[in-house]
Amino acid sequence: MKAAITSLACHVPERIVTNDELAQKVETSDEWIYSHTGIRERRYAAPGESASDLGVIAGRRALEQAHADPDSIDLVICATSTPDYLTFPATACVIQDRLGLSNAGAFDLQAGCTGFAYGVEMARSLVEAGGAGRVLLIGTEVLTSITNWEDRATCILFGDGAGAVLVEASDADRARTGHTIVASWLRSKGSGGPALIRQAGGSREPFEDGRHAARDLLLAMNGKQVYLFAVDAIVQTITALSERVGKTPDDVDWIVPHQANSRIIEAAAKRLRLPVERFYLNVDRYANTSAASIPIALEEMVSTGALKSGQTVLTVGFGAGLTYGGNVLDW
Numbered sequence: 001m002k003a004a005i006t007s008l009a010c011h012v013p014e015r016i017v018t019n020d021e022l023a024q025k026v027e028t029s030d031e032w033i034y035s036h037t038g039i040r041e042r043r044y045a046a047p048g049e050s051a052s053d054l055g056v057i058a059g060r061r062a063l064e065q066a067h068a069d070p071d072s073i074d075l076v077i078c079a080t081s082t083p084d085y086l087t088f089p090a091t092a093c094v095i096q097d098r099l100g101l102s103n104a105g106a107f108d109l110q111a112g113c114t115g116f117a118y119g120v121e122m123a124r125s126l127v128e129a130g131g132a133g134r135v136l137l138i139g140t141e142v143l144t145s146i147t148n149w150e151d152r153a154t155c156i157l158f159g160d161g162a163g164a165v166l167v168e169a170s171d172a173d174r175a176r177t178g179h180t181i182v183a184s185w186l187r188s189k190g191s192g193g194p195a196l197i198r199q200a201g202g203s204r205e206p207f208e209d210g211r212h213a214a215r216d217l218l219l220a221m222n223g224k225q226v227y228l229f230a231v232d233a234i235v236q237t238i239t240a241l242s243e244r245v246g247k248t249p250d251d252v253d254w255i256v257p258h259q260a261n262s263r264i265i266e267a268a269a270k271r272l273r274l275p276v277e278r279f280y281l282n283v284d285r286y287a288n289t290s291a292a293s294i295p296i297a298l299e300e301m302v303s304t305g306a307l308k309s310g311q312t313v314l315t316v317g318f319g320a321g322l323t324y325g326g327n328v329l330d331w
């Protein structure tokens with residue numbers, strides 16, 4: 001028995017923020033942002049809108065699409081770096097309650113921007129081992145809640161959004177066999193952790209008035225270090241995953257990378273000698289939505305017809321941890 005993705009949905013907030021709008025409050029320009037990142041605009045959550053608010057909408061859509069009885073869901077996994085609360089209750093529990101999933105367990109998964117790839121593998125393993133019948137996996141982020149608006153090198157990079165998938169046995173509903181999760185490959189390089197960090201507020205450095213500034217609670221990044229790591233991580237993941245399924249990277253129809261920066265993708269494509277067109281990119285319109293970026297991209301590919309039944313998809317995540325890895329999906 002193989003596990004498969006049997007529905008896929010996403011939700012992004014209505015508010016579009018262009019580079020020009022950002023340039024009104026930060027010393028930057030559309031030219032700099034686009035040439036350094038490939039980003040033109042991103043979506044921002046409304047004031048007071050949280051990760052669970054976005055995740056509930058994406059999750060509900062995924063359940064409706066599959067005509068899934070809420071009582072049939074065994075587990076909710078929420079991949080997020082911007083949970084509703086620090087650190088409990090888990091955002092997955094908030095979502096479980098709001099979706100009325102009364103027979104489900106729920107937990108949050110923290111693997112930075114690789115959270116969705118990790119979540120797919122957790123769901124696959126549980127379903128194939130018989131530990132869960134139906135898993136609702138949601139990647140949801142309100143990165144604007146941890147953005148340091150005084151740091152122009154990071155505040156331009158991020159956006160808000162959510163994506164959700166239902167994972168179950170591929171033969172659970174014979175009318176719809178779903179998209180098989182063929183293999184995964186997950187790695188961590190914890191030594192690089194300080195390159196992408198929220199310094200204070202945890203048990204290492206509890207926030208202390210007078211000792212910490214408010215910015216110590218926000219996202220801080222060494223852009224150059226993360227850039228170099230990311231290019232390497234993409235190359236390693238694509239090479240290892242295609243080997244694992246007995247293919248070459250050339251045999252894969254689509255590579256769906258975490259949408260961080262088009263320059264990172266171009267550099268990795270060059271290193272792998274793959275045409276950059278093989279990589280699906282929508283970072284221009286959504287910027288970096290961390291754990292939500294891969295399902296948002298997949299959903300767009302399906303709705304525009306770019307991703308067709310029978311194609312092989314390789315997803316690649318990389319981010320805080322530092323973590324990296326991906327999944328191979330038979331679409």
Ligand code: UT7
Pocket residue numbers: 027028029032033036037113152153154156221222223224226227230260261288290318319320
């Ligand atoms: O999920 C993973 C998340 N992380 C990432 O994807 C980030 C990976 N890193 C990057 O994408 C790039 O390092 C950045 C886009 C963040 C920065 O690009 P860079 O080419 O590494 O720029 P830099 O930090 O070396 O800065 C170059 C110059 C500096 O000016 P000086 O010192 O040369 O005069 C910066 O002050 O660009 C300046 N700069 C900006 N100028 C206008 C930095 N940010 C901005 C900005 N607008 N927003």
